[in-house]
Amino acid sequence: MKILVLMKMVPDIVEELEVAADGRSLDQEYLRFIVNERDEYALEQALLLKDRLQATVVVVAPEAPEVDDVLFTARAKGADRLIKVVGLPAGAGARVTATALAATLPGVDGVLPADLVLSGCQSIDDLDGFVAPLLAAALGLPYLGLVSRVAVDAEGGKALLSKEYAGGVMGRFELSLPALVGIQGCEKPPRYVPVAKVRAAIAAGGIEEVAAAGGAGVAPLEIAAMAKPEAAGHAEMLEGSARDVAEKVADILAARGLL
């Protein structure tokens, strides 16, 4: 069984994000990139399925700063194949990314058809999670997003998915394979892999670079302006000892009918 995991890098918000001089993009000077958290869960889910089903795991990521570390870390965790897609314009937006990936992946030897494609269904630069469903549509795969648990009935050719809804409601779905699943969470948190194993993966190398086949025909996202949010109101600072502050907080909560 073959599982494809799509991962990407997003701005790391541990650093304060600044708007560049052009007023339309992020200042790059101190910007660092980190793997999309949901994609880490997608990888973890893929690795859990690999153990249970003796599957192979192929990780695909667009080129971005520090993506090599992420790919080698995926290898150290157990991914079998690492593919980096180069030439995708940064900040192209969900439609261009999905279209480009859909055009690129069929041309890469041995990637498609995959039985299951997993991708984080949201990221801080794609809160609505468009890339995964758009890609599914472009590849002609059924899609379910915001999934928190994946099991596979290999013989029956279907994925058994759990999806959380508001109010503590859990939905259970069966999806015939091949399919693309948008991962929100996983039954376990992403595993730790000792740095020595990552270093060994880096030393061994083996990231395949493939050129993006282009998102031609799709207009890239044009950002008109970017600005930090302006403070509209003010925060009331509560002064005093811990006891004083706690009393004030309690008074405020009571006054608003919350206690």
Next chain:
Amino acid sequence: MAQATVLETPDVTLDGLLATPAGRQLLSCIQCGTCAGTCPYGDFMRYTPRRLIGMLREGFIEEVLSTDDLLTCVTCYDCWAKCPRGLRLTDVLLPAVKEQVLLRLPEVPAELQSALANTMRYGNPMGESPRKRAAWVESAGVPVPILRDLGRPVDVLWIVECYAAYYPRGQDNARATARILHALGVDFAILGNEEKCAGECARLVGEKGLFDTLREQNLATYAKYEFGSLLTCDPHAFDAFAFVYPALGLAQPVDHTTPFVASRLDALRPRLTKDLGYKITYHDSCVLGRHNHMHDEPRRLLEAIPGVSLVEMTHNRDNTICCGGGGGGMWLDTFYKAKGYPRLSDRRVEEALATGADVLAVSCPYEVPRFEDSLKVLGGDDRMVVRDVMELVAEALAD
């Protein structure tokens, strides 16, 4: 299509250990069990050093490596100090075994995982931005030069380390230390944002790869500058710089702030004018105290402060009790609590409270949050405070 390669994982085997002098020395273990008896978590550990060595020698170490039992070790150096054979237990055997444990653990405890991942990515276990590492300097009250900006060699490169740089109570220590260094006229600078964790606690919990990565990065950074010696307020960093980095390229000597300042007491004494009037009990840390035997220096410093009287806890000097923070313990409290272990810092603070002292003085940044926490839990925070020796010295310093 690229072929997947097999990743090698080194084995802790008899052969592997026999290839090193420290490893060969382990063969002379007489199985007396002193290590297990003195270990603060000895009665909770299934595989004490004695058992470990016995099993290694008999060839069934895998049983140990496939459990999380070795995470119980807080690398307090007690077994190392008491071993009648002088075996390199804490500094060589245990990290090597823990390295293998980490490679096999299906799930690393979440807090530890986060601390290690943050250290790898940001150079500090808190996960704070490296660019904020020198933020405390603004409020130091004295000039704290950044070496890159200084543009000249310095006598002393002060490695502030993570807890003193980022944690609010650690920053109190950093500010106090800066004031004292300034008062002594020491020519020093810090690395600021270029500084990364020395990695010793990562090494002691078995993350040798992380330690190696940090060490390479740090040595590359230090090589850019000219300085006479290193200075640090973190005993674990002190150990790394004193015992591990030199073989891998560090030429300069290292001091810990407490003995460094103690050795300049004659110059400092006239400036220690404020009468603090505290009854102080000093906690010998595992690393500065038990491992490096620096017991007199902090006491001399404290006794030089006007109005201070010292009282000893039951366990002191080489027989001190661990705060529980070493070897990853700082990030394993939830793991230990889930297993029902008592908190080592509680045990220590009970002893401190029993002395009737006003102040529990320490020399390691881990101890401040751990002991302050225990004081609250034990209800002793109305009659005792925790202070680093540097904070007390700075408090006594004339303005």
